[in-house]
Amino acid sequence: MQSTVRVKICGLRTPEAVAAAAEAGASYVGFVFFPRSPRALTPDEARALSVDVPSGVAKVGLLVDADDALLDDIDRLVPLDMLQLHGSETPERVAEVRTRYGLPVMKAIGIADAADLSLLDDFAGVADQILVDAKPPTAGALPGGNGLSFDWRLIANRRWSLPWMLAGGLTPSNVAEAVALTGAPQVDVSSGVESAPGVKDLSLIKAFVDALR
Numbered sequence: 110m111q112s113t114v115r116v117k118i119c120g121l122r123t124p125e126a127v128a129a130a131a132e133a134g135a136s137y138v139g140f141v142f143f144p145r146s147p148r149a150l151t152p153d154e155a156r157a158l159s160v161d162v163p164s165g166v167a168k169v170g171l172l173v174d175a176d177d178a179l180l181d182d183i184d185r186l187v188p189l190d191m192l193q194l195h196g197s198e199t200p201e202r203v204a205e206v207r208t209r210y211g212l213p214v215m216k217a218i219g220i221a222d223a224a225d226l227s228l229l230d231d232f233a234g235v236a237d238q239i240l241v242d243a244k245p246p247t248a249g250a251l252p253g254g255n256g257l258s259f260d261w262r263l264i265a266n267r268r269w270s271l272p273w274m275l276a277g278g279l280t281p282s283n284v285a286e287a288v289a290l291t292g293a294p295q296v297d298v299s300s301g302v303e304s305a306p307g308v309k310d311l312s313l314i315k316a317f318v319d320a321l322r
């Protein structure tokens with residue numbers, strides 16, 4: 110299958126994983142700045158890793174309800190191309206972050222059932238992209254990166270007002286089906302290319318991208 114689907118590999122922590130993502134053909138790499146995550150990086154660690162990202166591959170910083178102090182640190186140290194806001198940020202906060210840091214913002218929206226779909230429209234005209242992810246299973250779970258899918262039929266045939274990316278429980282085995290069903294122009298994966306939480310498997314990264322080609 111020939112495909113132009115753009116891929117984001119999220120939660121990278123080593124130069125080897127960054128190289129594997131770039132060599133496989135990923136368009137984006139994601140750095141997680143959420144201390145409770147097994148994939149968390151400090152701004153200094155992300156700065157060191159960003160040197161290994163080839164030009165043409167966008168560096169995305171993932172944050173969860175971050176305050177300006179953390180964002181200021183990251184902005185000072187890490188040459189990011191996009192911010193991914195993965196908490197309960199409001200449209201007003203998204204607009205504020207976008208203006209303050211001068212970077213495109215991708216807002217993550219968690220979907221569990223049809224009632225959640227209206228949230229997708231709340232960020233039109235505010236965010237640059239929407240990341241459509243599975244809603245976290247419980248209040249204490251990580252806000253994302255749980256390897257869980259939602260019912261893709263909920264967004265099949267949807268008309269989108271913003272560029273968007275599909276996430277949540279994607280793997281080398283199911284990503285082609287997910288794209289066929291939803292028409293996703295872009296996909297994002299973390300757990301599905303790991304051998305353990307926070308440990309990327311280089312062959313799974315390649316298999317994931319190859320599954321779309």
Ligand SMILES: O=C(O)c1ccccc1NCC(=O)[C@H](O)[C@H](O)COP(=O)(O)O
Binds near residue numbers: 120257278297
């Ligand atoms: O990855 C994390 O640990 C994480 C922590 C807090 C918020 C979001 C997080 N990850 C989100 C992602 O990696 C992706 O954007 C996406 O949700 C895919 O996750 P997965 O289902 O693991 O492929």
